[in-house]
Amino acid sequence: MDHKIKSFFKKNIPGPLRNIFSVIYNRGSNPYSSKSSIFSQVNISDFFVWNPHVEKIDFIAENIRALFTGENVEVLHCFKFFSHEGEFLSEEKYKSNDFFSRIPLNGPPKSSFYSSFIHYIEAEKSFHKLVKIFFKNKLFFGEQNRGYCIYYPKNSLVGSAVHGNFGGIASKGKNLLARQRLFHLYTPVYKFESHNSYDLVFNNPTSSKINIQIILNKNSEEIHHLQINSLGTKSFKLENFAGSITFRSKLPICRPLLFKNVNGLKSVNFDVLHT
Amino acid sequence: MPSYFPLLPSICLHSLNKEIKSSTTLLNNTNNLKEFNQSRKNLKSIYIGTYKLSGLIWELISIKKCKYGEFFDITRNAINVKSNQMVVSLFKIQDEFPTSSRILPKPDSLRVDSSPVAERVSLNYHFEGTTTSYLGEYPYEMANIDKGSFWSFDALKEIPITSKSVKSFLILMNINRDAEKQSEVNLDIYNPHQKDESLHWKARQNSFTVINLEEINKALNSEKIHKTFFIQCKSCNFIPMFLSVDFNNKQLSLEHTHPPHSLLWGRDRLKVIKLLKDRWIIK
Numbered sequence: 007m008d009h010k011i012k013s014f015f016k017k018n019i020p021g022p023l024r025n026i027f028s029v030i031y032n033r034g035s036n037p038y039s040s041k042s043s044i045f046s047q048v049n050i051s052d053f054f055v056w057n058p059h060v061e062k063i064d065f066i067a068e069n070i071r072a073l074f075t076g077e078n079v080e081v082l083h084c085f086k087f088f089s090h091e092g093e094f095l096s097e098e099k100y101k102s103n104d105f106f107s108r109i110p111l112n113g114p115p116k117s118s119f120y121s122s123f124i125h126y127i128e129a130e131k132s133f134h135k136l137v138k139i140f141f142k143n144k145l146f147f148g149e150q151n152r153g154y155c156i157y158y159p160k161n162s163l164v165g166s167a168v169h170g171n172f173g174g175i176a177s178k179g180k181n182l183l184a185r186q187r188l189f190h191l192y193t194p195v196y197k198f199e200s201h202n203s204y205d206l207v208f209n210n211p212t213s214s215k216i217n218i219q220i221i222l223n224k225n226s227e228e229i230h231h232l233q234i235n236s237l238g239t240k241s242f243k244l245e246n247f248a249g250s251i252t253f254r255s256k257l258p259i260c261r262p263l264l265f266k267n268v269n270g271l272k273s274v275n276f277d278v279l280h281t
Numbered sequence: 282m283p284s285y286f287p288l289l290p291s292i293c294l295h296s297l298n299k300e301i302k303s304s305t306t307l308l309n310n311t312n313n314l315k316e317f318n319q320s321r322k323n324l325k326s327i328y329i330g331t332y333k334l335s336g337l338i339w340e341l342i343s344i345k346k347c348k349y350g351e352f353f354d355i356t357r358n359a360i361n362v363k364s365n366q367m368v369v370s371l372f373k374i375q376d377e378f379p380t381s382s383r384i385l386p387k388p389d390s391l392r393v394d395s396s397p398v399a400e401r402v403s404l405n406y407h408f409e410g411t412t413t414s415y416l417g418e419y420p421y422e423m424a425n426i427d428k429g430s431f432w433s434f435d436a437l438k439e440i441p442i443t444s445k446s447v448k449s450f451l452i453l454m455n456i457n458r459d460a461e462k463q464s465e466v467n468l469d470i471y472n473p474h475q476k477d478e479s480l481h482w483k484a485r486q487n488s489f490t491v492i493n494l495e496e497i498n499k500a501l502n503s504e505k506i507h508k509t510f511f512i513q514c515k516s517c518n519f520i521p522m523f524l525s526v527d528f529n530n531k532q533l534s535l536e537h538t539h540p541p542h543s544l545l546w547g548r549d550r551l552k553v554i555k556l557l558k559d560r561w562i563i564k
Binding site for chain 2: 031032034035037043044046047050066068070073074076104105106108137140141145146147148149150152154156159161162163164165166167168169188189190191192193194195196197223250254258259261274275276277278279280281
């Protein structure tokens with residue numbers, strides 16, 4: 007939001023109304039549906055990338071119920087995997103009462119493509135029920151299942167940790183709150199180097215197909231196109247390129263996961279980051 | 282709002298005679314914008330000023346003119362600073378940097394609209410030919426906060442019992458625009474099941490605090506190698522980052538943990554998050 011308008015809102019509009027005005031004013035860049043940003047009480051998940059080319063993937067899951075109550079509340083950490091085309095593939099469930107759990111994921115069977123998954127919680131009591139005793143009024147909030155993936159390259163005791171991609175995925179994948187908006191241009195501050203190879207992995211948390219243009223910023227622009235189904239995943243392999251890249255899409259923020267030197271001869275100098 | 286861009290501390294492991302070197306990569310480009318706002322983009326050169334905290338003053342180290350679309354790298358070993366000395370870079374549209382100042386100058390911003398994501402840079406660690414990067418920043422608003430609180434956890438650490446070649450470090454970063462704000466603050470590190478037996482650690486405003494997490498595991502007598510400990514401070518906020526390294530395979534990993542407020546979403550989330558802070562920080 008422009009600084010002047012933000013100051014005006016702050017001075018002249020009370021808190022709850024200010025949030026609503028802010029959502030409406032920023033609608034063109036709001037990653038969630040406006041209605042859900044204001045009134046929703048559903049729980050959502052980030053959208054995590056499954057990489058079939060690494061040795062193993064551990065997931066760091068937080069137990070929000072335990073963190074808020076200070077007690078070992080037992081929950082099921084559930085993971086639902088979708089194919090690269092966005093179709094449901096498989097599910098895994100792990101019981102835990104710890105505040106944080108490190109879970110080695112099996113992943114979808116026979117997967118050879120990059121794909122995506124969500125993390126959600128099943129528990130005896132909903133989070134809303136657990137905390138509502140502390141509040142008189144109805145509150146609008148939901149759990150946001152974040153978590154971290156740790157991708158281990160071959161023969162390494164250290165994996166590369168990264169948090170999930172923007173998701174807003176509710177109701178076990180049946181309610182998608184992420185929205186496509188105006189065209190945005192995102193240029194991560196990352197210097198690609200020609201002696202490394204990169205897999206840029208995009209997933210689509212919105213309810214319709216998305217088109218992404220990958221613009222290699224050289225003397226003359228080189229543009230590649232991807233189309234991704236709802237809940238689908240696609241990767242783009244980048245080799246022998248040095249410089250910066252811009253992503254053009256209708257996602258307010260189009261941040262692929264970047265895997266550096268994921269396999270092949272250059273198995274050293276492996277890295278994963280959220281661009 | 283604009284951002285400051287830190288240069289992370291180099292990590293020296295004297296017992297292994299190893300050093301993990303740090304660098305920061307900046308780019309003159311608006312990182313995210315609506316396409317129809319392209320005409321508002323700054324396509325001219327900008328100036329990148331880099332300051333070090335010297336005593337009670339921010340001292341200018343260098344000014345780099347950076348063309349549109351051009352990267353600029355700052356490597357800690359290439360400048361005359363200590364391995365953990367606070368070094369911060371900032372953007373200016375004009376070449377207007379005081380050579381020294383008690384208050385770190387306010388940066389200019391390259392943002393043109395309300396598109397998400399703060400202005401960021403690549404924060405990098407290097408070890409014998411390998412590099413890990415994390416895109417991050419230190420928000421201008423946060424650098425104006427004298428008091429605050431902090432709560433995080435160390436679940437991203439890697440401490441296998443069978444290997445001495447693996448180390449994990451927690452890097453806590455606090456930047457304050459006022460160079461005189463360098464008070465010592467107390468950190469409590471504890472097993473969430475035994476909060477009364479917390480480990481007391483010292484940190485400082487306007488500095489990097491690097492904690493070897495193997496030492497924490499030993500001090501708290503953890504039987505489980507991946508037992509997650511909580512870290513809190515009642516008087517200062519930090520950005521926490523986790524660096525793990527396998528010295529045998531030269532594998533590095535750098536990532537931050539989310540702040541507590543990101544565990545929830547929706548317009549009333551901050552009211553509910555207060556419960557979490559009350560439970561773990563205040564008590």
